[in-house]
Amino acid sequence: MKPRNSGMQNLINNLVKGTVLVGVVGFGLTACTNPSTPAGEEGYVYEKPRVFGEGGYQGTMKGPANYGVSLLRNEVVNIDMRPNTYTEKFRILANDDLNIQFDFHAVIGIQSGSVKTVVEEYGAENWYKRFVRETFRTYVRDIVQKYDSGELKTNREKIAKEVSLRLQSYLSTTPFKLANVVVGDINYPAIVANAVEKKLAAQQLLAEKETQKEIARKDAEIRVEEAKGIAQAQKIINATLTANYLQHEAINAQAKMAESPNHTTVYIPVGNNGVPLVKGAN
Known part of the structure:
Protein backbone atom coordinates (compact mmCIF):
# COMPACT_ATOMS: atom_id res chain seq x y z
CA MET A 1 0.00 0.00 0.00
CA LYS A 2 1.46 3.37 -1.08
CA PRO A 3 2.01 6.20 1.39
CA ARG A 4 -0.59 8.98 1.28
CA ASN A 5 1.93 11.71 0.44
CA SER A 6 3.41 9.95 -2.59
CA GLY A 7 1.22 11.94 -5.03
CA MET A 8 2.19 15.18 -3.45
CA GLN A 9 5.87 14.24 -3.65
CA ASN A 10 5.59 13.47 -7.36
CA LEU A 11 3.97 16.84 -7.97
CA ILE A 12 6.77 18.61 -6.15
CA ASN A 13 9.41 16.68 -8.08
CA ASN A 14 7.81 17.60 -11.41
CA LEU A 15 7.62 21.23 -10.44
CA VAL A 16 11.33 21.24 -9.52
CA LYS A 17 12.27 19.57 -12.79
CA GLY A 18 10.23 22.10 -14.74
CA THR A 19 11.80 25.00 -12.92
CA VAL A 20 15.28 23.65 -13.57
CA LEU A 21 14.48 23.13 -17.26
CA VAL A 22 13.11 26.66 -17.63
CA GLY A 23 16.15 28.04 -15.84
CA VAL A 24 18.51 26.16 -18.13
CA VAL A 25 16.66 27.28 -21.24
CA GLY A 26 16.48 30.86 -19.98
CA ASP A 80 38.55 52.32 -35.59
CA MET A 81 41.72 51.59 -37.57
CA ARG A 82 41.29 54.40 -40.11
CA PRO A 83 43.31 57.65 -39.92
CA ASN A 84 41.52 60.21 -37.76
CA THR A 85 42.31 63.83 -36.93
CA TYR A 86 43.11 64.63 -33.30
CA THR A 87 43.01 68.35 -32.47
CA GLU A 88 44.71 69.99 -29.50
CA LYS A 89 44.18 73.62 -28.46
CA PHE A 90 47.09 75.54 -26.96
CA ARG A 91 47.76 78.77 -25.10
CA ILE A 92 51.54 79.06 -24.94
CA LEU A 93 54.05 81.77 -24.04
CA ALA A 94 56.30 82.33 -27.02
CA ASN A 95 60.00 83.08 -26.66
CA ASP A 96 59.24 86.83 -26.31
CA ASP A 97 56.75 86.13 -23.46
CA LEU A 98 53.68 86.84 -25.57
CA ASN A 99 50.72 84.53 -24.96
CA ILE A 100 49.64 82.90 -28.22
CA GLN A 101 46.55 80.79 -28.89
CA PHE A 102 46.49 78.22 -31.70
CA ASP A 103 45.39 74.73 -32.75
CA PHE A 104 47.49 71.73 -33.70
CA HIS A 105 46.11 68.81 -35.73
CA ALA A 106 47.62 65.31 -35.93
CA VAL A 107 46.27 62.68 -38.33
CA ILE A 108 46.94 59.21 -36.88
CA GLY A 109 45.86 55.76 -38.02
CA ILE A 110 46.38 52.24 -36.60
CA GLN A 111 48.23 49.42 -38.33
CA SER A 112 45.91 46.72 -39.64
CA GLY A 113 45.89 43.48 -37.64
CA SER A 114 47.08 45.10 -34.40
CA VAL A 115 43.78 45.34 -32.52
CA LYS A 116 44.83 42.76 -29.90
CA THR A 117 47.93 44.80 -29.05
CA VAL A 118 45.95 48.06 -28.96
CA VAL A 119 43.40 46.63 -26.52
CA GLU A 120 45.77 44.74 -24.23
CA GLU A 121 48.71 47.18 -24.15
CA TYR A 122 47.47 50.68 -25.06
CA GLY A 123 44.06 51.12 -23.43
CA ALA A 124 41.72 50.01 -26.23
CA GLU A 125 39.43 52.91 -27.31
CA ASN A 126 41.34 55.31 -25.04
CA TRP A 127 44.72 54.66 -26.68
CA TYR A 128 45.11 58.32 -27.84
CA LYS A 129 44.38 59.86 -24.42
CA ARG A 130 46.48 57.33 -22.53
CA PHE A 131 49.48 56.99 -24.80
CA VAL A 132 49.73 59.83 -27.35
CA ARG A 133 47.99 63.01 -26.19
CA GLU A 134 50.32 64.32 -23.49
CA THR A 135 53.46 63.44 -25.43
CA PHE A 136 52.08 65.21 -28.49
CA ARG A 137 51.27 68.32 -26.42
CA THR A 138 54.73 68.30 -24.81
CA TYR A 139 56.46 68.25 -28.19
CA VAL A 140 54.35 71.18 -29.43
CA ARG A 141 55.07 73.30 -26.34
CA ASP A 142 58.82 72.59 -26.45
CA ILE A 143 59.14 73.56 -30.11
CA VAL A 144 56.81 76.58 -30.16
CA GLN A 145 58.52 78.21 -27.16
CA LYS A 146 61.77 78.47 -29.16
CA TYR A 147 60.21 81.07 -31.48
CA ASP A 148 59.23 84.69 -30.96
CA SER A 149 55.55 85.40 -31.47
CA GLY A 150 56.13 87.26 -34.73
CA GLU A 151 57.95 84.26 -36.20
CA LEU A 152 55.22 81.69 -35.64
CA LYS A 153 53.13 82.33 -38.73
CA THR A 154 56.09 82.49 -41.10
CA ASN A 155 57.57 79.31 -39.60
CA ARG A 156 54.40 77.25 -39.18
CA GLU A 157 55.49 74.63 -41.74
CA LYS A 158 58.89 74.30 -40.08
CA ILE A 159 57.25 73.93 -36.66
CA ALA A 160 54.84 71.29 -37.99
CA LYS A 161 57.76 69.35 -39.48
CA GLU A 162 59.73 69.42 -36.21
CA VAL A 163 56.72 68.16 -34.24
CA SER A 164 56.03 65.52 -36.87
CA LEU A 165 59.57 64.12 -36.77
CA ARG A 166 59.56 63.82 -32.98
CA LEU A 167 56.10 62.25 -32.86
CA GLN A 168 56.98 59.77 -35.62
CA SER A 169 60.03 58.69 -33.68
CA TYR A 170 57.94 58.24 -30.52
CA LEU A 171 55.34 56.11 -32.36
CA SER A 172 57.80 54.09 -34.44
CA THR A 173 57.62 50.97 -32.23
CA THR A 174 53.83 51.11 -31.76
CA PRO A 175 50.84 50.17 -33.96
CA PHE A 176 50.05 53.87 -34.38
CA LYS A 177 51.12 55.57 -37.62
CA LEU A 178 51.35 59.35 -37.99
CA ALA A 179 50.06 60.53 -41.37
CA ASN A 180 50.31 64.32 -41.03
CA VAL A 181 50.74 67.25 -38.62
CA VAL A 182 49.23 70.68 -39.34
CA VAL A 183 49.38 73.98 -37.46
CA GLY A 184 45.89 75.51 -37.33
CA ASP A 185 44.81 79.10 -36.72
CA ILE A 186 47.29 81.26 -34.78
CA ASN A 187 45.62 84.01 -32.73
CA TYR A 188 47.57 86.91 -31.25
CA PRO A 189 46.37 89.12 -28.37
CA ALA A 190 44.19 92.07 -29.42
CA ILE A 191 46.95 94.62 -28.79
CA VAL A 192 49.26 92.78 -31.18
CA ALA A 193 46.56 92.34 -33.80
CA ASN A 194 45.85 96.09 -33.72
CA ALA A 195 49.53 96.91 -34.05
CA VAL A 196 49.82 94.59 -37.04
CA GLU A 197 46.81 96.23 -38.70
CA LYS A 198 48.33 99.70 -38.20
CA LYS A 199 51.63 98.54 -39.61
CA LEU A 200 49.93 97.07 -42.68
CA ALA A 201 47.97 100.31 -43.18
CA ALA A 202 51.18 102.36 -42.95
CA GLN A 203 52.90 100.07 -45.44
CA GLN A 204 49.98 100.42 -47.83
CA LEU A 205 50.05 104.21 -47.54
CA LEU A 206 53.80 104.22 -48.14
CA ALA A 207 53.32 102.08 -51.21
CA GLU A 208 50.72 104.53 -52.52
CA LYS A 209 53.13 107.44 -51.95
CA GLU A 210 55.85 105.61 -53.82
CA THR A 211 53.44 105.03 -56.68
CA GLN A 212 52.49 108.72 -56.76
CA LYS A 213 56.17 109.67 -56.71
CA GLU A 214 56.86 107.38 -59.63
CA ILE A 215 53.93 108.88 -61.57
CA ALA A 216 55.20 112.43 -60.91
CA ARG A 217 58.68 111.44 -62.06
CA LYS A 218 57.29 109.99 -65.26
CA ASP A 219 55.21 113.16 -65.85
CA ALA A 220 58.33 115.31 -65.40
CA GLU A 221 60.22 113.16 -67.87
CA ILE A 222 57.39 113.62 -70.37
CA ARG A 223 57.44 117.40 -69.94
CA VAL A 224 61.22 117.47 -70.41
CA GLU A 225 60.90 115.44 -73.58
CA GLU A 226 58.14 117.78 -74.82
CA ALA A 227 60.35 120.81 -74.12
CA LYS A 228 63.21 119.19 -75.97
CA GLY A 229 60.90 118.58 -78.90
CA ILE A 230 59.73 122.20 -78.96
CA ALA A 231 63.29 123.51 -78.76
CA GLN A 232 64.37 121.23 -81.56
CA ALA A 233 61.43 122.36 -83.69
CA GLN A 234 62.27 126.01 -83.09
CA LYS A 235 65.86 125.36 -84.00
CA ILE A 236 64.78 123.81 -87.28
CA ILE A 237 62.37 126.67 -88.02
CA ASN A 238 65.03 129.34 -87.30
CA ALA A 239 67.45 127.61 -89.60
CA THR A 240 64.95 127.77 -92.48
CA LEU A 241 63.87 131.46 -92.06
CA THR A 242 66.11 132.93 -94.83
CA ALA A 243 65.58 136.42 -96.35
CA ASN A 244 64.17 134.97 -99.58
CA TYR A 245 61.77 132.77 -97.65
CA LEU A 246 60.53 135.74 -95.57
CA GLN A 247 60.11 137.88 -98.74
CA HIS A 248 58.09 135.11 -100.36
CA GLU A 249 55.83 134.72 -97.32
CA ALA A 250 55.30 138.52 -97.07
CA ILE A 251 54.22 138.79 -100.69
CA ASN A 252 51.76 135.96 -100.28
CA ALA A 253 50.32 137.61 -97.18
CA GLN A 254 49.90 140.94 -99.05
CA ALA A 255 48.15 139.21 -101.90
CA LYS A 256 45.62 137.67 -99.53
CA MET A 257 45.04 141.00 -97.78
CA ALA A 258 44.41 142.75 -101.13
CA GLU A 259 41.73 140.23 -101.97
CA SER A 260 40.04 140.61 -98.61
CA PRO A 261 36.83 142.74 -98.58
CA ASN A 262 37.76 144.14 -95.17
CA HIS A 263 40.51 146.39 -96.62
CA THR A 264 39.74 149.42 -98.79
CA THR A 265 43.24 150.88 -99.16
CA VAL A 266 46.61 149.16 -99.04
CA TYR A 267 49.98 150.97 -98.99
CA ILE A 268 52.93 148.96 -100.11
CA PRO A 269 56.19 150.83 -99.48
CA VAL A 270 59.23 148.85 -100.46
CA GLY A 271 61.56 147.97 -97.62
CA ASN A 272 65.00 146.43 -97.46
CA ASN A 273 65.69 143.59 -99.83
CA GLY A 274 62.37 144.25 -101.56
CA VAL A 275 60.27 143.07 -98.62
CA PRO A 276 57.00 145.07 -98.66
CA LEU A 277 55.92 146.98 -95.59
CA VAL A 278 52.20 146.69 -95.03
CA LYS A 279 49.93 149.28 -93.44
CA GLY A 280 46.19 149.11 -93.16
CA ALA A 281 43.93 152.05 -94.17
CA ASN A 282 42.51 154.35 -91.48
Whole structure:
Protein backbone atom coordinates (compact mmCIF):
# COMPACT_ATOMS: atom_id res chain seq x y z
CA MET A 1 0.00 0.00 0.00
CA LYS A 2 1.46 3.37 -1.08
CA PRO A 3 2.01 6.20 1.39
CA ARG A 4 -0.59 8.98 1.28
CA ASN A 5 1.93 11.71 0.44
CA SER A 6 3.41 9.95 -2.59
CA GLY A 7 1.22 11.94 -5.03
CA MET A 8 2.19 15.18 -3.45
CA GLN A 9 5.87 14.24 -3.65
CA ASN A 10 5.59 13.47 -7.36
CA LEU A 11 3.97 16.84 -7.97
CA ILE A 12 6.77 18.61 -6.15
CA ASN A 13 9.41 16.68 -8.08
CA ASN A 14 7.81 17.60 -11.41
CA LEU A 15 7.62 21.23 -10.44
CA VAL A 16 11.33 21.24 -9.52
CA LYS A 17 12.27 19.57 -12.79
CA GLY A 18 10.23 22.10 -14.74
CA THR A 19 11.80 25.00 -12.92
CA VAL A 20 15.28 23.65 -13.57
CA LEU A 21 14.48 23.13 -17.26
CA VAL A 22 13.11 26.66 -17.63
CA GLY A 23 16.15 28.04 -15.84
CA VAL A 24 18.51 26.16 -18.13
CA VAL A 25 16.66 27.28 -21.24
CA GLY A 26 16.48 30.86 -19.98
CA PHE A 27 20.18 30.86 -19.15
CA GLY A 28 20.99 29.53 -22.59
CA LEU A 29 18.93 32.20 -24.30
CA THR A 30 20.35 35.07 -22.25
CA ALA A 31 23.93 33.77 -22.55
CA CYS A 32 23.86 33.66 -26.37
CA THR A 33 25.75 36.54 -28.06
CA ASN A 34 26.72 37.45 -31.61
CA PRO A 35 29.44 40.17 -31.51
CA SER A 36 29.75 42.28 -34.69
CA THR A 37 32.28 44.76 -36.06
CA PRO A 38 31.43 47.56 -38.59
CA ALA A 39 33.46 48.46 -41.68
CA GLY A 40 36.74 50.27 -41.09
CA GLU A 41 37.14 48.79 -37.63
CA GLU A 42 38.67 45.70 -36.06
CA GLY A 43 37.10 43.80 -33.20
CA TYR A 44 38.71 42.26 -30.12
CA VAL A 45 36.39 39.43 -28.97
CA TYR A 46 36.51 38.33 -25.34
CA GLU A 47 34.44 36.24 -22.95
CA LYS A 48 33.19 37.74 -19.74
CA PRO A 49 34.13 35.64 -16.67
CA ARG A 50 31.33 33.43 -15.38
CA VAL A 51 30.79 31.19 -12.37
CA PHE A 52 32.76 28.55 -14.24
CA GLY A 53 35.50 29.19 -16.81
CA GLU A 54 38.17 31.88 -16.93
CA GLY A 55 36.86 34.01 -19.78
CA GLY A 56 39.25 36.33 -21.61
CA TYR A 57 40.48 36.73 -25.21
CA GLN A 58 38.61 34.75 -27.85
CA GLY A 59 39.81 36.18 -31.17
CA THR A 60 39.74 39.16 -33.56
CA MET A 61 37.83 40.11 -36.69
CA LYS A 62 37.94 42.78 -39.39
CA GLY A 63 34.73 44.61 -40.14
CA PRO A 64 32.22 44.27 -41.47
CA ALA A 65 31.93 40.90 -39.71
CA ASN A 66 30.01 38.86 -37.11
CA TYR A 67 31.72 36.52 -34.69
CA GLY A 68 28.78 34.12 -34.65
CA VAL A 69 26.13 33.05 -32.15
CA SER A 70 27.60 31.41 -29.08
CA LEU A 71 26.37 30.16 -25.73
CA LEU A 72 29.41 31.83 -24.24
CA ARG A 73 29.13 35.41 -22.98
CA ASN A 74 31.26 36.78 -25.81
CA GLU A 75 31.54 40.52 -26.29
CA VAL A 76 33.62 42.73 -28.59
CA VAL A 77 35.70 45.89 -28.33
CA ASN A 78 35.74 47.62 -31.73
CA ILE A 79 38.65 49.90 -32.64
CA ASP A 80 38.55 52.32 -35.59
CA MET A 81 41.72 51.59 -37.57
CA ARG A 82 41.29 54.40 -40.11
CA PRO A 83 43.31 57.65 -39.92
CA ASN A 84 41.52 60.21 -37.76
CA THR A 85 42.31 63.83 -36.93
CA TYR A 86 43.11 64.63 -33.30
CA THR A 87 43.01 68.35 -32.47
CA GLU A 88 44.71 69.99 -29.50
CA LYS A 89 44.18 73.62 -28.46
CA PHE A 90 47.09 75.54 -26.96
CA ARG A 91 47.76 78.77 -25.10
CA ILE A 92 51.54 79.06 -24.94
CA LEU A 93 54.05 81.77 -24.04
CA ALA A 94 56.30 82.33 -27.02
CA ASN A 95 60.00 83.08 -26.66
CA ASP A 96 59.24 86.83 -26.31
CA ASP A 97 56.75 86.13 -23.46
CA LEU A 98 53.68 86.84 -25.57
CA ASN A 99 50.72 84.53 -24.96
CA ILE A 100 49.64 82.90 -28.22
CA GLN A 101 46.55 80.79 -28.89
CA PHE A 102 46.49 78.22 -31.70
CA ASP A 103 45.39 74.73 -32.75
CA PHE A 104 47.49 71.73 -33.70
CA HIS A 105 46.11 68.81 -35.73
CA ALA A 106 47.62 65.31 -35.93
CA VAL A 107 46.27 62.68 -38.33
CA ILE A 108 46.94 59.21 -36.88
CA GLY A 109 45.86 55.76 -38.02
CA ILE A 110 46.38 52.24 -36.60
CA GLN A 111 48.23 49.42 -38.33
CA SER A 112 45.91 46.72 -39.64
CA GLY A 113 45.89 43.48 -37.64
CA SER A 114 47.08 45.10 -34.40
CA VAL A 115 43.78 45.34 -32.52
CA LYS A 116 44.83 42.76 -29.90
CA THR A 117 47.93 44.80 -29.05
CA VAL A 118 45.95 48.06 -28.96
CA VAL A 119 43.40 46.63 -26.52
CA GLU A 120 45.77 44.74 -24.23
CA GLU A 121 48.71 47.18 -24.15
CA TYR A 122 47.47 50.68 -25.06
CA GLY A 123 44.06 51.12 -23.43
CA ALA A 124 41.72 50.01 -26.23
CA GLU A 125 39.43 52.91 -27.31
CA ASN A 126 41.34 55.31 -25.04
CA TRP A 127 44.72 54.66 -26.68
CA TYR A 128 45.11 58.32 -27.84
CA LYS A 129 44.38 59.86 -24.42
CA ARG A 130 46.48 57.33 -22.53
CA PHE A 131 49.48 56.99 -24.80
CA VAL A 132 49.73 59.83 -27.35
CA ARG A 133 47.99 63.01 -26.19
CA GLU A 134 50.32 64.32 -23.49
CA THR A 135 53.46 63.44 -25.43
CA PHE A 136 52.08 65.21 -28.49
CA ARG A 137 51.27 68.32 -26.42
CA THR A 138 54.73 68.30 -24.81
CA TYR A 139 56.46 68.25 -28.19
CA VAL A 140 54.35 71.18 -29.43
CA ARG A 141 55.07 73.30 -26.34
CA ASP A 142 58.82 72.59 -26.45
CA ILE A 143 59.14 73.56 -30.11
CA VAL A 144 56.81 76.58 -30.16
CA GLN A 145 58.52 78.21 -27.16
CA LYS A 146 61.77 78.47 -29.16
CA TYR A 147 60.21 81.07 -31.48
CA ASP A 148 59.23 84.69 -30.96
CA SER A 149 55.55 85.40 -31.47
CA GLY A 150 56.13 87.26 -34.73
CA GLU A 151 57.95 84.26 -36.20
CA LEU A 152 55.22 81.69 -35.64
CA LYS A 153 53.13 82.33 -38.73
CA THR A 154 56.09 82.49 -41.10
CA ASN A 155 57.57 79.31 -39.60
CA ARG A 156 54.40 77.25 -39.18
CA GLU A 157 55.49 74.63 -41.74
CA LYS A 158 58.89 74.30 -40.08
CA ILE A 159 57.25 73.93 -36.66
CA ALA A 160 54.84 71.29 -37.99
CA LYS A 161 57.76 69.35 -39.48
CA GLU A 162 59.73 69.42 -36.21
CA VAL A 163 56.72 68.16 -34.24
CA SER A 164 56.03 65.52 -36.87
CA LEU A 165 59.57 64.12 -36.77
CA ARG A 166 59.56 63.82 -32.98
CA LEU A 167 56.10 62.25 -32.86
CA GLN A 168 56.98 59.77 -35.62
CA SER A 169 60.03 58.69 -33.68
CA TYR A 170 57.94 58.24 -30.52
CA LEU A 171 55.34 56.11 -32.36
CA SER A 172 57.80 54.09 -34.44
CA THR A 173 57.62 50.97 -32.23
CA THR A 174 53.83 51.11 -31.76
CA PRO A 175 50.84 50.17 -33.96
CA PHE A 176 50.05 53.87 -34.38
CA LYS A 177 51.12 55.57 -37.62
CA LEU A 178 51.35 59.35 -37.99
CA ALA A 179 50.06 60.53 -41.37
CA ASN A 180 50.31 64.32 -41.03
CA VAL A 181 50.74 67.25 -38.62
CA VAL A 182 49.23 70.68 -39.34
CA VAL A 183 49.38 73.98 -37.46
CA GLY A 184 45.89 75.51 -37.33
CA ASP A 185 44.81 79.10 -36.72
CA ILE A 186 47.29 81.26 -34.78
CA ASN A 187 45.62 84.01 -32.73
CA TYR A 188 47.57 86.91 -31.25
CA PRO A 189 46.37 89.12 -28.37
CA ALA A 190 44.19 92.07 -29.42
CA ILE A 191 46.95 94.62 -28.79
CA VAL A 192 49.26 92.78 -31.18
CA ALA A 193 46.56 92.34 -33.80
CA ASN A 194 45.85 96.09 -33.72
CA ALA A 195 49.53 96.91 -34.05
CA VAL A 196 49.82 94.59 -37.04
CA GLU A 197 46.81 96.23 -38.70
CA LYS A 198 48.33 99.70 -38.20
CA LYS A 199 51.63 98.54 -39.61
CA LEU A 200 49.93 97.07 -42.68
CA ALA A 201 47.97 100.31 -43.18
CA ALA A 202 51.18 102.36 -42.95
CA GLN A 203 52.90 100.07 -45.44
CA GLN A 204 49.98 100.42 -47.83
CA LEU A 205 50.05 104.21 -47.54
CA LEU A 206 53.80 104.22 -48.14
CA ALA A 207 53.32 102.08 -51.21
CA GLU A 208 50.72 104.53 -52.52
CA LYS A 209 53.13 107.44 -51.95
CA GLU A 210 55.85 105.61 -53.82
CA THR A 211 53.44 105.03 -56.68
CA GLN A 212 52.49 108.72 -56.76
CA LYS A 213 56.17 109.67 -56.71
CA GLU A 214 56.86 107.38 -59.63
CA ILE A 215 53.93 108.88 -61.57
CA ALA A 216 55.20 112.43 -60.91
CA ARG A 217 58.68 111.44 -62.06
CA LYS A 218 57.29 109.99 -65.26
CA ASP A 219 55.21 113.16 -65.85
CA ALA A 220 58.33 115.31 -65.40
CA GLU A 221 60.22 113.16 -67.87
CA ILE A 222 57.39 113.62 -70.37
CA ARG A 223 57.44 117.40 -69.94
CA VAL A 224 61.22 117.47 -70.41
CA GLU A 225 60.90 115.44 -73.58
CA GLU A 226 58.14 117.78 -74.82
CA ALA A 227 60.35 120.81 -74.12
CA LYS A 228 63.21 119.19 -75.97
CA GLY A 229 60.90 118.58 -78.90
CA ILE A 230 59.73 122.20 -78.96
CA ALA A 231 63.29 123.51 -78.76
CA GLN A 232 64.37 121.23 -81.56
CA ALA A 233 61.43 122.36 -83.69
CA GLN A 234 62.27 126.01 -83.09
CA LYS A 235 65.86 125.36 -84.00
CA ILE A 236 64.78 123.81 -87.28
CA ILE A 237 62.37 126.67 -88.02
CA ASN A 238 65.03 129.34 -87.30
CA ALA A 239 67.45 127.61 -89.60
CA THR A 240 64.95 127.77 -92.48
CA LEU A 241 63.87 131.46 -92.06
CA THR A 242 66.11 132.93 -94.83
CA ALA A 243 65.58 136.42 -96.35
CA ASN A 244 64.17 134.97 -99.58
CA TYR A 245 61.77 132.77 -97.65
CA LEU A 246 60.53 135.74 -95.57
CA GLN A 247 60.11 137.88 -98.74
CA HIS A 248 58.09 135.11 -100.36
CA GLU A 249 55.83 134.72 -97.32
CA ALA A 250 55.30 138.52 -97.07
CA ILE A 251 54.22 138.79 -100.69
CA ASN A 252 51.76 135.96 -100.28
CA ALA A 253 50.32 137.61 -97.18
CA GLN A 254 49.90 140.94 -99.05
CA ALA A 255 48.15 139.21 -101.90
CA LYS A 256 45.62 137.67 -99.53
CA MET A 257 45.04 141.00 -97.78
CA ALA A 258 44.41 142.75 -101.13
CA GLU A 259 41.73 140.23 -101.97
CA SER A 260 40.04 140.61 -98.61
CA PRO A 261 36.83 142.74 -98.58
CA ASN A 262 37.76 144.14 -95.17
CA HIS A 263 40.51 146.39 -96.62
CA THR A 264 39.74 149.42 -98.79
CA THR A 265 43.24 150.88 -99.16
CA VAL A 266 46.61 149.16 -99.04
CA TYR A 267 49.98 150.97 -98.99
CA ILE A 268 52.93 148.96 -100.11
CA PRO A 269 56.19 150.83 -99.48
CA VAL A 270 59.23 148.85 -100.46
CA GLY A 271 61.56 147.97 -97.62
CA ASN A 272 65.00 146.43 -97.46
CA ASN A 273 65.69 143.59 -99.83
CA GLY A 274 62.37 144.25 -101.56
CA VAL A 275 60.27 143.07 -98.62
CA PRO A 276 57.00 145.07 -98.66
CA LEU A 277 55.92 146.98 -95.59
CA VAL A 278 52.20 146.69 -95.03
CA LYS A 279 49.93 149.28 -93.44
CA GLY A 280 46.19 149.11 -93.16
CA ALA A 281 43.93 152.05 -94.17
CA ASN A 282 42.51 154.35 -91.48
